[in-house]
Amino acid sequence: EADIYQTPRYLVIGTGKKITLECSQTMGHDKMYWYQQDPGMELHLIHYSYGVNSTEKGDLSSESTVSRIRTEHFPLTLESARPSHTSQYLCASSASGTANQPQHFGDGTRLSIL
Amino acid sequence: AQTVTQSQPEMSVQEAETVTLSCTYDTSENNYYLFWYKQPPSRQMILVIRQEAYKQQNATENRFSVNFQKAAKSFSLKISDSQLGDTAMYFCALRVARAAGNKLTFGGGTRVLVKP
Numbered sequence: 001e002a003d004i005y006q007t008p009r010y011l012v013i014g015t016g017k018k019i020t021l022e023c024s025q026t027m028g029h030d031k032m033y034w035y036q037q038d039p040g041m042e043l044h045l046i047h048y049s050y051g052v053n054s055t056e057k058g059d060l061s062s063e064s065t066v067s068r069i070r071t072e073h074f075p076l077t078l079e080s081a082r083p084s085h086t087s088q089y090l091c092a093s094s095a096s097g098t099a100n101q102p103q104h105f106g107d108g109t110r111l112s113i114l
Numbered sequence: 115a116q117t118v119t120q121s122q123p124e125m126s127v128q129e130a131e132t133v134t135l136s137c138t139y140d141t142s143e144n145n146y147y148l149f150w151y152k153q154p155p156s157r158q159m160i161l162v163i164r165q166e167a168y169k170q171q172n173a174t175e176n177r178f179s180v181n182f183q184k185a186a187k188s189f190s191l192k193i194s195d196s197q198l199g200d201t202a203m204y205f206c207a208l209r210v211a212r213a214a215g216n217k218l219t220f221g222g223g224t225r226v227l228v229k230p
Contacts, residue, residue, distance in 0.1 A: 045218070048217065049215075102161040105160070106158065
């Protein structure tokens with residue numbers, strides 16, 4: 001089992017609220033990722049990080065922001081939630097080294113904006 | 115840019131039977147890696163099997179094996195002796211060695227239902 005944790009698992013919240021989705025890993029991985037996934041659909045990369053103080057935009061444009069102040073922690077923030085943000089958000093991490101290193105995923109956060 | 119296509123949205127299989135999931139991809143790179151991930155309902159996505167493009171031998175992990183056809187850019191997954199716990203979404207993914215941040219490109223997924 002991968003040691004990567006996401007909280008909360010489920011969140012239902014009203015429009016306009018500020019939201020922070022937490023992601024932590026205890027494997028010492030340098031690289032971390034956030035994906036957005038609608039139910040039963042493919043994953044879209046929205047943010048990634050090479051390491052501390054590194055953040056990059058992913059392939060899918062997102063209104064969310066991320067930070068990487070500590071190796072183990074990669075939170076995602078929505079300043080003002082909207083119904084269009086309703087989705088599942090998956091966090092992942094991988095070790096540095098060769099590109100065959102797999103990504104380890106958290107359980108995800110299912111976000112519903114009313 | 116890389117693309118990954120899974121042409122089968124859903125498949126069902128009887129317990130103990132074999133099912134094969136198709137995946138095709140496109141990349142102009144020569145050095146890349148291919149993965150199959152499993153996402154059970156409401157559970158964590160986990161790695162099933164991986165293949166290095168420079169290896170001709172097909173990867174095998176217990177009941178899971180791949181048929182990697184590099185020239186055809188095809189990477190199918192075979193699940194043998196299917197078990198109820200194999201019910202899940204299966205995603206094919208590609209990573210090119212030069213990809214920034216070791217990013218993965220995922221296919222759209224195939225839902226597999228194992229029937230008792």
